[in-house]
Amino acid sequence: MDTLARVGTVVFDKTGTLTRGEFEVTSVHPDDFDETELLHLAAHVEHFSTHPIGEALRTAFPNEATHGCKITDVEEIAGHGIRANVSGCTVCVGNSKMMDAIGVKWNNCHSIGTIIHVAVDGKYVGHVVINDRLKDDSAQAVKSLKRLGVDHMVMLTGDRKEVAFDVAKKLGLDTCYAELMPADKVRYVEQLLATKTENKTLAFVGDGINDAPVLKRADIGIAMGGLGSDAAIEAADVVLMTDEPSRVVDAIKISKKTMTIVKQNIIFAISIKLIVLILSAIGISNMWQAVFADVGVSILAILNALRALYLSLIHIS
Ligand code: ADP
Numbered sequence: 415m416d417t418l419a420r421v422g423t424v425v426f427d428k429t430g431t432l433t434r435g436e437f438e439v440t441s442v443h444p445d446d447f448d449e450t451e452l453l454h455l456a457a458h459v460e461h462f463s464t465h466p467i468g469e470a471l472r473t474a475f476p477n478e479a480t481h482g483c484k485i486t487d488v489e490e491i492a493g494h495g496i497r498a499n500v501s502g503c504t505v506c507v508g509n510s511k512m513m514d515a516i517g518v519k520w521n522n523c524h525s526i527g528t529i530i531h532v533a534v535d536g537k538y539v540g541h542v543v544i545n546d547r548l549k550d551d552s553a554q555a556v557k558s559l560k561r562l563g564v565d566h567m568v569m570l571t572g573d574r575k576e577v578a579f580d581v582a583k584k585l586g587l588d589t590c591y592a593e594l595m596p597a598d599k600v601r602y603v604e605q606l607l608a609t610k611t612e613n614k615t616l617a618f619v620g621d622g623i624n625d626a627p628v629l630k631r632a633d634i635g636i637a638m639g640g641l642g643s644d645a646a647i648e649a650a651d652v653v654l655m656t657d658e659p660s661r662v663v664d665a666i667k668i669s670k671k672t673m674t675i676v677k678q679n680i681i682f683a684i685s686i687k688l689i690v691l692i693l694s695a696i697g698i699s700n701m702w703q704a705v706f707a708d709v710g711v712s713i714l715a716i717l718n719a720l721r722a723l724y725l726s727l728i729h730i731s
């Protein structure tokens with residue numbers, strides 16, 4: 415609560431945090447290859463993936479599970495993509511970084527969206543364009559956070575620059591870093607931790623898919639509980655059950671108000687005790703005043719603390 419009440423920097427993950435993480439395939443651009451076959455292979459490779467991109471590719475090729483191909487040696491490479499053996503062919507599905515890593519020449523695409531390239535046995539076969547939508551309350555959350563005194567808002571994403579800057583501009587975020595690997599995200603957060611204002615804290619909001627290490631590293635890790643992975647929930651300090659970024663605002667409000675109550679109680683209890691202590695030292699106070707200073711003050715402090723319950727009732731409805 416204390417750390418959350420002093421938040422000065424909020425770092426967001428993009429996919430699944432500010433955007434819905436519900437990708438839809440908007441176009442398929444095969445390169446000297448059959449379009450259906452391209453989707454077929456991509457869907458198979460993503461068979462076991464929990465990444466939102468994997469889900470989109472599976473949905474784009476219905477009946478994937480019953481197609482009877484043999485999928486082995488699945489390897490998901492965080493921030494890059496996924497590779498598997500489908501009926502004897504090595505199929506790689508991922509971003510341009512993955513294609514570079516395996517030495518496959520890829521075609522650039524001018525469509526707006528996340529581009530997922532596909533290579534079969536080291537040969538480029540084309541790419542799929544998928545698109546995600548902003549969550550309804552993302553823009554409102556950013557605005558409210560500014561009003562609450564958060565002076566620096568950053569977005570970190572593994573997605574392409576074009577998509578990332580588009581999202582950051584729409585939401586009015588201060589800074590945006592794109593095409594990051596999970597390790598880069600940790601590096602940027604460490605850099606931000608080192609340069610933040612003293613006494614202010616840094617919160618990271620993510621869904622835990624490829625960002626669980628950052629959730630752990632930030633002063634406060636806030637995870638999306640619905641879409642997020644178990645690793646995220648484990649690594650986080652705060653879990654948002656509804657996956658709405660605007661809940662971050664509520665969490666900070668509750669913390670700030672709770673901290674005010676805590677301070678009121680400390681000041682109130684210590685001052686009454688001190689006054690009665692001094693009065694009794696010089697022989698002015700009686701026993702009943704001492705009883706009040708001890709038990710009475712405690713009861714009043716507890717009653718004051720009960721207001722925190724009301725706070726959570728108005729915010730968590
Ligand atoms: P974000 O930081 O926006 O949450 P991620 O770090 O989860 O994004 O992923 C970064 C990029 O890595 C994706 O945009 C995609 O290009 C690629 N990628 C990751 N996982 C997969 C996957 N299972 N299939 C295809 N591509 C993937």
Ligand code: MG
Pocket residue numbers: 427428429430431621622623624625
């Ligand atoms: Mg993510």
